[in-house]
Amino acid sequence: MINRLTQMFAHFILLLGVLLMVIPIWLAFTSSTHDNVTLITEGMQWYPGPLFIENYDEVLNEKGGFSEEITATGMLINSFIMGLGIATLKVIISMMAAYSLVYFRFRLATPIFWFIFITLLVPLEVRIFPSYKIVSDIGLTNSYTGLVLPLVASATAVFFFRQFYKSVPDELLESAKLDGANSWRFFIDFLVPLSKTMIAAMFIFMFVFGYSQYLWPLLMTTDEKYWTVVMGMKLIYVELYEGVSLPRVGQRFAYIILSIIPPVLIVVLLQRWFIKGLIQTEK
Amino acid sequence: MSFINLKNVVKVYPDGTQAILNSSLSIEKGELVVFVGPSGCGKSTLLRMIAGLEDVTEGEIDLDGNRINEIDPSERDIAMVFQNYALYPHMSVYNNIAYGLRSRGIKKLEIEAQVTNVSELLQIGDLLSKKPGQLSGGQRQRVAMGRAIARDPKVFLFDEPLSNLDAKLRVQVRLEIKKLQRKMGTTSIFVTHDQTEAMTLGDRLVVMNKGVMEQVGTPMEIYYHPKTKFVAEFIGTPSMNFITGSIKDKTFKASSFAVPAKYEDKDDVILGVRPEDISITKATTGVKCKVELIEKLGSSTVIYCVDMKENQLCVSTQSRASVEVGDTIHISTNNKALHFFDRETSKALTK
Amino acid sequence: MKKVQFKSKYTQYIFLAPTLIIISIFLYLPIVQTFRDAFTTQDAFGFGRFFAGWDNFKFVLSDPSYLVALKFTFIYIFVITVISCSLGLLLAVQANKVIHGKSAYKTLLIWPYAIAPAVVGVTAQYFFSERFGILYALFNSLWGFDWTANIFDAYIYLFIAGSWKQISANFIFFLAGLQTIQKSVIEASLIDCRSSLRRFWTITFPLLMPTTFFLVIINITYGFFDTFGIIDTTTIGAPSGETKTLVYKAYIDGFRGLDLGAAGAQSIIMMLLVLIITIIQFRYIEGRIHYN
DSSP states (O other): OOOHHHHHHHHHHHHHHHHHHHHHHHHHHHHTTSOHHHHHHHOSOSSOOSOHHHHHHHHHHSOBTTTTOBOHHHHHHHHHHHHHHHHHHHHHHHHHHHHHHHHBOOTTHHHHHHHHHGGGGOOGGGGHHHHHHHHHHHTOTTSHHHHHHHHHOOHHHHHHHHHHHHHSOHHHHHHHHHTTOOHHHIIIIIIHHHTHHHHHHHHHHHHHHHHTOOHHHHHHOOSGGGOOHHHHTTTTTOTTTTSSSOOOHHHHHHHHHHHHHHHHHHHHHTHHHHHHHHHHHHO | OOSEEEEEEEEEOTTSOEEEEEEEEEEOTTOEEEEEOSTTSSHHHHHHHHHTSSOOSEEEEEETTEEOTTSOGGGSOEEEEOTTOOOOTTSOHHHHHHHHHHHTTOOHHHHHHHHHHHHHHTTOGGGTTSOGGGSOHHHHHHHHHHHHHHTOOSEEEEESTTTTSOHHHHHHHHHHHHHHHHHHTOEEEEEESOHHHHHHHOSEEEEEETTEEEEEEOHHHHHHSOSBHHHHHHSSSSOOEEEEEEEETTEEEOSSOEEEOOSOOEEEEEEEEOGGGEEEESSSOSEEEEEEEEEEOSSOEEEEEEETTOOEEEEEESSOOOOOTTOEEEEEEOTTSEEEEETTTOBBOOO | OOSSOBOOSSHHHHHHHHHHHHHIIIIIHHHHHHHHHHTEEEOTTSSOEEEOTTHHHHHHHHOHHHHHHHHHHHHHHHHHHHHHHHHHHHHHHHHHHOSSSHHHHHHHHHGGGGSOHHHHHHHHHHHTOTTTOHHHHHHHHHHOOOTTTOHHHHHHHHHHHHHHHHHHHHHHHHHHHHHHSOHHHHHHHHHHOOOHHHHIIIIIHHHTHHHHHHHHHHHHHIIIIITHHHHHHTTTTTTTTTTOOHHHHHHHHHHHHOOHHHHHHHHHHHHHHHHHHHHHHHHHHHHHOOOO
């Protein structure tokens, strides 16, 4: 039954919601296209200004940082590597672990599940200093491996894949066995293709997680070559903030906008898979 | 004025799909009407329009003298039993039944009495504290019925409520629904794709196809006097036999058939004969056929055969015919039970 | 568990190996280290560490600023969860209802989920800065808002910055949850109950319980850990340490003072808190919200 009034109300609420989500980023974008004098004297700007190309070009190509070794482009690439590395590795090793826990009969299955699961209790932030110490003892500071590996181990993805595998009908394995598939074949030929939506959902989830990391790269990277765009947030373009030159507000807004584009694009483009995957795990 | 009136009802979905084409129907108070047809024929859509779960694109639906097109489903005083029962999974059986009453502000004591009443009637008294998840399919079906009955509505709507039950239970519940409906005398509409269910349950049937009501009538009317080829084919198992031919000089002639037909001369006529109206003759006067397949059902035997002109024919016989696959038999039709249809319009010929 | 499974001497361990190795090195080793730190203390000459019993814990828990952080953490988590859950749910219900423009709304409401907390923080900084801040100006004109001096104002600053992107996350999960509810159950309630508000509270909301509990945990974890990036880019604890979460405080203390014992003890207390939350969650899930 279509009720006009409830429809209008729904649109009204949704529009408010959209405004709440869009306005801050719109303002950041429009402000990123103005010169710093305007911004400092008049505040944030509601409409786009003339300096779009100039500001973005400057941010993307100018070497920043203390020793001026890295551009925002380089930092974006680093962030992308971090997000991609964490997401890919996490999905692969978690699928394998969950597969083993669900599809193999062995006595250690339950203890191992708990061994993995209990790590949910200790996110990186809780064990940040000891983790740093170990990574630096192994000699992984200032490396992509050091940025990625410590964040790859997580119980979340194992847990989600385990839930999903449990919902796969038993008949699938039975018929695969009748067709002569061994455990490797079954995993690669049956389970992986079947988990496509779950893989997509987990990948997006973990990419956003990896890309958003702030504290870990901040601690791990002293070499500016490895700076990521999110950790640079607080460091870049502020060096002149207290000096004689004008604060570079326009450039900072451009930097903010650039930094959110990659993960937002991934979420928006893959949203259908994302929601589908979430519905699957709910079941 | 009938109890329920559908006047030129049309349903078009936003994407342009025409679900119901100009349909009109009157249902009397206390009647049990069955909408029957193949899947996608619009029977459920029509039911849901009466329930208020779908908008009416054009036309009018009246209930008890009032137009209900714009009335909220909860205010129409109807109750519906869904195909998957749609019980509230988080509520106990008691609360499932009581929910509709509570929402209408009925007093607690009255609700209690009503739920007890209903649960006795349906013998679900010992299930009241359980959750739907703990019930068997048959029990869930009963609870869904109980939820509908409890409110004592003007109309019951059943949307294929038996299709999730196993065959034996289905027959049993079918009988119970019929008895219950008689006892309560509540006007009911029942949707099904199963023609046996339709025939046994309905006071009247509405046979639907592609959004059109093909025929409305009592089960016997529909069985013995189908108005269209579709109705003739859809109702009755095994399905009616059809042979194309023409009528000349009060005789229908097809490749290997010749039967009397008291109609005007006409080309492109389809003859319809039900399998039970064909019999095997001992004499060699009938149409000669070769037996291709035999289904022995116990009470009857169904013989699939093919005549010399490759027409497929199905014969149903009560006698324990000692026929084997590959045999040649001779058959003849009961000439009082023949149906003739216009091949172009598919409509039954009129005298 | 599965009725049919593979049986093998070692294959299962090959599948498990990558996870187990990484977990052991990067999770269990640091955890062991944390416990060692927490129960030992540096000797006066810096030669080694010796057993200190519960001293580090006593030290941490007797620190008034720790209790301030504890209180703020709980308030912060609670407020973020309530704001973002309720707004996310409201939007999801409306988005599930509209007939036109559904996917446009979905896209426009989903994307902030992808923005990193630190980026949200840096952006919020501008909205709340004295020089540029639109919100600063608005609130300042209303009640003389100044988060650098007033605790309540600093709270508001962080509540807004912390909840904003979380609305989007909650929206996504609630929308997915709503889509798993059987359509016919909702239809049955349409026939049973007139008031849409009552229908929501008696049918839709209870059926969303599994999603809600899942989200409460997600939000608690977010409020606990992920808000680090927000605080570090906004108030940095202003006015004077009242807006530090436990995680933030542990980091700052460890970084500045390099008192590993105290940092370890703080970490273990946080682990305990997360453990309690997890147990409560499991209790609730097992006990209440399994329908089929």
